[in-house]
Amino acid sequence: MNEASTGGAPRAEPAWRPVPRSRAYELVVDRIEEQIVAGALRVGDHLPPERELASWLEVSRAAVREAIRTLEAHGVVSSSVGSGKGAGTVVTALTSGALTRMLRLHVALTSFPMDDVIEARVMLERTSASLAAREASPEDLEPMRSLVDAMDDPALDRERFNEFDTRFHVALAEAAGNRLVADMTIAIRESMRHRVLAGFRSAPDWAATSAVLRAHHRGVMEAVEARRGELAADLVEEHIRYAYTSLPGFRTGEG
Amino acid sequence: MNEASTGGAPRAEPAWRPVPRSRAYELVVDRIEEQIVAGALRVGDHLPPERELASWLEVSRAAVREAIRTLEAHGVVSSSVGSGKGAGTVVTALTSGALTRMLRLHVALTSFPMDDVIEARVMLERTSASLAAREASPEDLEPMRSLVDAMDDPALDRERFNEFDTRFHVALAEAAGNRLVADMTIAIRESMRHRVLAGFRSAPDWAATSAVLRAHHRGVMEAVEARRGELAADLVEEHIRYAYTSLPGFRTGEG
Numbered sequence: 175m176n177e178a179s180t181g182g183a184p185r186a187e188p189a190w191r192p193v194p195r196s197r198a199y200e201l202v203v204d205r206i207e208e209q210i211v212a213g214a215l216r217v218g219d220h221l222p223p224e225r226e227l228a229s230w231l232e233v234s235r236a237a238v239r240e241a242i243r244t245l246e247a248h249g250v251v252s253s254s255v256g257s258g259k260g261a262g263t264v265v266t267a268l269t270s271g272a273l274t275r276m277l278r279l280h281v282a283l284t285s286f287p288m289d290d291v292i293e294a295r296v297m298l299e300r301t302s303a304s305l306a307a308r309e310a311s312p313e314d315l316e317p318m319r320s321l322v323d324a325m326d327d328p329a330l331d332r333e334r335f336n337e338f339d340t341r342f343h344v345a346l347a348e349a350a351g352n353r354l355v356a357d358m359t360i361a362i363r364e365s366m367r368h369r370v371l372a373g374f375r376s377a378p379d380w381a382a383t384s385a386v387l388r389a390h391h392r393g394v395m396e397a398v399e400a401r402r403g404e405l406a407a408d409l410v411e412e413h414i415r416y417a418y419t420s421l422p423g424f425r426t427g428e429g
Numbered sequence: 430m431n432e433a434s435t436g437g438a439p440r441a442e443p444a445w446r447p448v449p450r451s452r453a454y455e456l457v458v459d460r461i462e463e464q465i466v467a468g469a470l471r472v473g474d475h476l477p478p479e480r481e482l483a484s485w486l487e488v489s490r491a492a493v494r495e496a497i498r499t500l501e502a503h504g505v506v507s508s509s510v511g512s513g514k515g516a517g518t519v520v521t522a523l524t525s526g527a528l529t530r531m532l533r534l535h536v537a538l539t540s541f542p543m544d545d546v547i548e549a550r551v552m553l554e555r556t557s558a559s560l561a562a563r564e565a566s567p568e569d570l571e572p573m574r575s576l577v578d579a580m581d582d583p584a585l586d587r588e589r590f591n592e593f594d595t596r597f598h599v600a601l602a603e604a605a606g607n608r609l610v611a612d613m614t615i616a617i618r619e620s621m622r623h624r625v626l627a628g629f630r631s632a633p634d635w636a637a638t639s640a641v642l643r644a645h646h647r648g649v650m651e652a653v654e655a656r657r658g659e660l661a662a663d664l665v666e667e668h669i670r671y672a673y674t675s676l677p678g679f680r681t682g683e684g
Contacts, residue, residue, distance in 0.1 A: 207530070207533075207534055210534060210537050210538065211533060211534070211537050211619065211620060211622060211623065212622070212623050213537075213623030213624070213627075213682060217538060217540075243502070244502040247498070247499040247502040247503065248502065248503065248531070248534075250534060250538065265538070266538075267538060267539065267540055268534075268535050268538040268539045269539070270539060270541075272535065272539075273532070273535040273536075273539055275462070276503070276531050276532075276535065277528070277531075277532060278462075278466060279462055279465060279466070279503075279505060279523075280523050280527065280528040280531065281528075281609070282465050282466050282468075283465065283472060283505065283520070283521075283522060283523040284522065284523045284524070284525060284527075284528055285472075285522055286525075286608055286609045287608070290607045290608050290609045290610070291609055293556075293560075293607050293609075293610065294607065294609045294610050294613070297552060297553070297556045297610065298552070301548075301552045305548075352545045352548050352549065353541055353542070353545050354536070354541045354545045354546055354548075354549040354617075355545070355548065355549050355552065358549070358613060362609075364466060365466060367466060367467070368466065368467050368468030369468070372468070427468060
């Protein structure tokens with residue numbers, strides 16, 4: 175997809191089909207998304223003018239306008255007025271941050287069973303730990319090390335500990351160097367921030383629990399530094415399952 | 430998160446802070462998202478009235494209105510007019526389909542390096558194959574088997590073959606029974622539909638290539654049916670890497 179905006183060689187032509195039903199603007203959004211996923215509309219391409227799109231899809235211009243507003247809200251297209259070369263509605267490259275944000279919100283609001291979310295985290299973070307052990311430079315690992323050290327402060331309250339904990343898992347995902355895996359990992363970990371804090375609040379002996387969590391993080395970091403990918407993956411899995419099974423508030427979301 | 434709409438026990442109260450900068454509506458969106466990810470606003474909760482929200486966040490009512498329109502476009506809230514009990518703006522449960530759709534579009538439009546996307550697919554589909562071998566009932570596996578059989582038709586053209594191929598990988602993800610992993614797998618596989626077709630078009634000997642792909646799919650299916658999760662995971666990884674390395678059009682997106 176990094177070649178998305180270059181082109182040159184032959185490619186699929188957009189094949190616009192008329193929209194048959196009501197809620198016309200949603201169907202216009204569908205048609206535009208189809209063209210993007212089919213590779214017929216790429217980053218930097220202009221959408222057809224509103225009038226033409228309305229006529230090809232057999233909908234009102236109001237429906238086209240509403241669809242474009244929706245896609246703008248998603249950051250998929252941007253519009254500019256005027257008549258110059260750059261004017262009109264253009265397909266924009268989405269930022270990695272936009273993906274993380276949407277995915278985080280979706281995981282927070284979709285009723286995924288908690289077991290499914292935990293298994294997905296285990297899969298993602300095992301992969302991050304193995305990749306980080308193989309690929310990361312000492313400089314890439316520096317943020318993980320600083321966070322492990324920062325978590326040693328006995329004066330940290332649970333909220334602040336949770337903040338560093340979240341950032342540790344984000345730093346591990348980033349050290350792995352795979353942007354798509356990192357975005358998914360970060361989104362899922364951040365969507366669980368509230369759950370994890372509820373888990374911390376439910377711990378009967380926070381001093382003991384936080385000592386275990388510190389040791390887990392340090393273990394993962396040291397395995398990654400020692401380039402022992404399989405061990406790092408096993409330790410991060412053990413850590414995630416520990417939090418889920420041993421902190422009652424984690425399951426209920428009530429600390 | 431499946432308990433998201435139940436509640437009852439004590440929980441975090443929304444803590445609304447004033448918005449400091451311009452592009453006020455985007456910052457209103459941020460504030461609302463913060464409350465959702467923090468667990469202070471849940472599915473079924475009402476947003477504060479427009480007037481109050483504007484006053485607490487120190488923005489105009491127009492900015493609040495624009496923010497709510499944006500969140501409606503994302504399917505995060507829904508509004509209804511009137512003065513009854515259900516009136517106002519309510520946080521809605523996002524559907525699994527909405528996540529798949531957004532993620533598919535993001536993967537298609539974000540400039541992730543192709544290697545990152547391939548590694549993410551390998552991770553997701555290895556997990557799906559292992560889970561399916563462990564969890565799926567014979568009925569769950571039926572769609573995979575039908576698709577493998579359907580792909581044996583020698584009259585299939587490349588477009589149609591690609592359609593069945595996409596559906597095979599979707600069926601594998603669904604047989605695994607983890608909705609979040611399945612949604613991510615489906616989104617990434619579907620976002621690559623165009624690439625895969627370009628790969629097929631670039632194959633110098635389609636009859637030979639499609640025979641290999643058929644054998645790969647059949648191998649994965651049989652390993653899953655034999656409950657050999659590790660073998661199924663290895664075979665699906667080999668299959669994904671084969672398509673990427675042996676079909677030149679797959680890398681360039683031009684078939």
